[in-house]
Amino acid sequence: MRVITGIARGRRLKEPQGLETRPTTDRVKEGIFSSIQFEIEGRRVLDLFGGTGQMGIEALSRGAAHCTFVDLRKEAVGIIRENLKLTGLExxxxxxxxxxxxxLTRCREKYDVIFLDPPYASDLLKKAMETIPAIDIVTENGIIVCENGSTTGWPEVEPPYRLQKEYRYGKVRTALYRRLAGPPQP
Known part of the structure; x- marks a missing residue:
């Protein structure tokens, strides 16, 4: 696992031992960042199920202004901190x-880009995609990037949010949701 491009390009990132964390593969990460490459520079990012921190670190390496990483596990938080230090992006x-x-329920900030990659077998993606629009923490024209297993459907959202694109990488699927600008669309 490495940083693909930007100021930390080529840096190898640490991964936890065991199977509790499932890092996004380089192929999937490259696909995601190709689809949002012009949406990163100077933006505020939330890596909600941080794991190793690689998605937020990639965004920072590509010029994002700030990234907030959230993970429940102490080991994952430690690895995120180590990876930030390794890349000089802390x-x-x-x-x-x-x-x-x-x-999310305590969040008072707005984000331009949110990465959601919870454990596939959980219902956390659905719950996060219910909560984020309800508290409206995505800026106008901001995006939410989701990752899940190939058999799982995408959560429905209400305007001004909409599912914009879907991608498939073998058994992994990603989706790009956007919060549209202006009043809600019919």
Whole structure:
């Protein structure tokens, strides 16, 4: 696992031992960042199920202004901090150890880009996609990037949010949701 491009390009990132964390593959990560490459620079990012921190770190490497990382597990939070230090990006990051849904309910910030990659077998993606629009923490024209297993459907959302694109990488699927600008669309 490495940083693909930007100021930390080529840096190898640490991964936890065991199967509790499932890092996004380089192929999937490249596909995601190809689809949002012009949406990163100067933006505020939330990596909600941080794991190793690689998605938020990739965004910071590509010019994001700030990234908030959230993970429940102490080991994952430690690895995110180590990876930020390895890449020299710790000054542009906030790392929070805690429950992702509880973080959302307390959140008072708005984000331009949100990465959601919870455990596939859980219902956390659905719950996060219910909570985020309800508290409206995505800026106008902001995006939510979701990852799940190939057999899982995408959560329905109400305007001004909409599912914009879907991609498939073998057994992994990703989706890009956008919060449209202006009043809700019919």
């Amino acid at each position: 000054g542009q990051a906030t790392v929070v150890q805690g429950d992702a849904l509880a973080f």
